[in-house]
Amino acid sequence: MSTTFRRGARLFAETEWAALSLAKDEPSATTEQTIICPVTINDEIDRAARFAEKLDALVVAKGQCVLNGNRDMLLIAYWSLIFEYHHGILLLFTNQCPGAAFALVRTVIETLLRAHLALAGSDNDVKRLVDDDYSVNFKELGGQLDEPFALEGLFDNMLTDEARKALHSFTHSGALQIERRFKGNNLLPNYADDEIREIIRSTTTAVFMVTCLATKHFGFEDEWKKTNELYNGYCKPI
Numbered sequence: 001m002s003t004t005f006r007r008g009a010r011l012f013a014e015t016e017w018a019a020l021s022l023a024k025d026e027p028s029a030t031t032e033q034t035i036i037c038p039v040t041i042n043d044e045i046d047r048a049a050r051f052a053e054k055l056d057a058l059v060v061a062k063g064q065c066v067l068n069g070n071r072d073m074l075l076i077a078y079w080s081l082i083f084e085y086h087h088g089i090l091l092l093f094t095n096q097c098p099g100a101a102f103a104l105v106r107t108v109i110e111t112l113l114r115a116h117l118a119l120a121g122s123d124n125d126v127k128r129l130v131d132d133d134y135s136v137n138f139k140e141l142g143g144q145l146d147e148p149f150a151l152e153g154l155f156d157n158m159l160t161d162e163a164r165k166a167l168h169s170f171t172h173s174g175a176l177q178i179e180r181r182f183k184g185n186n187l188l189p190n191y192a193d194d195e196i197r198e199i200i201r202s203t204t205t206a207v208f209m210v211t212c213l214a215t216k217h218f219g220f221e222d223e224w225k226k227t228n229e230l231y232n233g234y235c236k237p238i
Contacts, residue, residue, distance in 0.1 A: 070126050
């Protein structure tokens with residue numbers, strides 16, 4: 001794996017799930033940063049959308065892939081799905097539907113894990129994925145995938161107890177969603193800008209990681225290099 005891929009995995013692993021799990025009436029450690037940050041949410045959305053469009057174009061320009069078996073089929077399908085989920089998250093934020101966007105984050109992470117499992121899992125794992133008989137165990141799978149991809153514990157560090165609880169709560173209409181449905185006594189969505197930025201950046205990184213995985217696996221070396229270059233550009237401060 002490239003240095004850039006490791007950087008992306010590390011950025012994803014360092015997502016501030018602790019901040020996302022705070023109750024709305026508790027002070028956030030990133031509040032001061034949010035106040036002074038010159039980058040608006042619309043800026044973040046536009047930047048992530050442009051980046052994803054460039055990645056998508058790289059693979060689409062290669063034309064039809066030759067798929068040798070179920071592993072290839074699953075990988076390219078997960079690649080396609082994660083782009084659609086990411087696009088959906090950006091559209092939901094654009095249309096002031098943050099709760100729905102947050103609910104999709106777990107799905108993005110699961111797609112990221114499944115893409116890696118499609119290549120590194122056992123034949124039985126692949127069969128279960130194809131047969132729709134595989135349930136992702138967030139507590140165990142991250143650690144299982146770190147070794148074959150030389151990620152040095154990054155997936156395992158990402159999927160902490162705190163992270164898993166936050167993802168579950170946001171997806172299944174738990175307390176983290178409920179407490180963000182009020183502004184004072186008014187029934188209005190109340191998701192902090194720093195939380196939204198965190199979601200945009202982490203899910204955009206997931207799109208990069210699966211694109212990196214796919215281009216390398218299918219032997220698209222030029223596209224793999226370009227993917228890494230584009231991500232380095234995306235990570236530069238605005």
